[in-house]
Amino acid sequence: MIGKVKTGKSFAGCIRYNLEREEATILYAEGIRTDSIQHIINDFNMQRKMNPELGQAVGHIVLSWSVQDKEKLSPEAMTDHAKEYLQKMKIADTQFLVVQHHDREHPHIHIVYNRVNNEAKTISDHYQRKRNAEVCKQLTLKHGYHMAKGKAQVNRHRLTGADRIKYQLYDAIKETSVQAKTWKELENLLKRQGIELHYKYKGGTAEVQGISFSKDGLKLKGSEIDRSLSYGKLNQQIEQNHQKEKSRQQNPQTFEQVEVENTTEPLLEKLLNASGYEEAVDFHFLKRKKTKHTISQGRSL
Structure with a gap:
């Protein structure tokens, strides 16, 4: 729980x-x-x-x-x-x-x-x-x-320095990745929380090989933050979100x-603070x- x-x-x-x-x-x-x-x-x-x-x-x-x-x-x-x-x-x-x-x-x-x-x-x-x-x-x-x-069981309040930022990245990416239906939307949601998104491309091509996130001067690969935050896993989540939204629009x-x-921030945050x-x-x-x-x-x- x-x-x-x-x-x-x-x-x-x-x-x-x-x-x-x-x-x-x-x-x-x-x-x-x-x-x-x-x-x-x-x-x-x-x-x-x-x-x-x-x-x-x-x-x-x-x-x-x-x-x-x-x-x-x-x-x-x-x-x-x-x-x-x-x-x-x-x-x-x-x-x-x-x-x-x-x-x-x-x-x-x-x-x-x-x-x-x-x-x-x-x-x-x-x-x-x-x-x-x-x-x-x-x-x-x-x-x-x-x-x-x-x-999920780590006490965030006891963390300091790089560990604190790492868990801030983890929590923010986990929360926003279940909402975003495109990579651009994910980028905007994270930017509102002071997090930058960086792509790694295959040499000489536009093919994305990996992804990193940075906040307060600390930059980490998605897979370094958590295995579930690799480019492949996040891309799969975003595609699922996109398909779910497409299905919802087709079946009002x-x-x-x-x-x-x-929107560039979670809906609940907007509505709680109207x-x-x-x-x-x-x-x-x-x-x-x-x-x-x-x-x-x-x-x-």
Whole structure:
């Protein structure tokens, strides 16, 4: 079990990111209505106004498990783990929403919570990432889930110098490579994080033989960072992303979709940090298909 923790400004952006997709199921909600996306946004924003000085009022967590644990993870089990995780993270007495996504092979859920609690006090995010790593390890061992090996279990906060940069490269490339549908898109996504991409060509030709990445003066081959980040492996991932997008365009769905147009950073980052206490997010950078949708708790959108 692995957790990723973020904070942001926009409930509207975060909620729409999590729910405006085919592969989303609401597993549990505390202190909010779930009959429509707008009601969810309004309820979160109503409580945040009790503490208007807190700009970063949105808490967003992703909990992921190994594919090997898939058979053990019913919706009820994931809901229980979400509640246990929040309790151990000292995130209590506040509104929260648990959503399961089905767009990856491995089981994972998203938790959106209000950092303004029911008493109008701020839920601290100090040392949250360190606590997250500890809690995930505790729950993994307690419930007998698969313990990931390798880089996923390295404590990033203890790293310094070249090792720290190497793992920053690893995390950034892993995250962006599952989104990019072309090499140029990957290059733009990485550039936003201060990472440059360098190709190695076969002598006297335009044929790419390998790839390197650099940040803060350190340059490493993709395969030196991790074997999964070689040119061949990344090219295969990008081609899969391209084919998936092509297939999606050829088979449009009947639900409301949000598509990034010429984006140079992950969608969640944009939506989490949209400005204001908006009741409806400003999607000036998005293209939307106008179709009617409804939400039911425990049902896929």
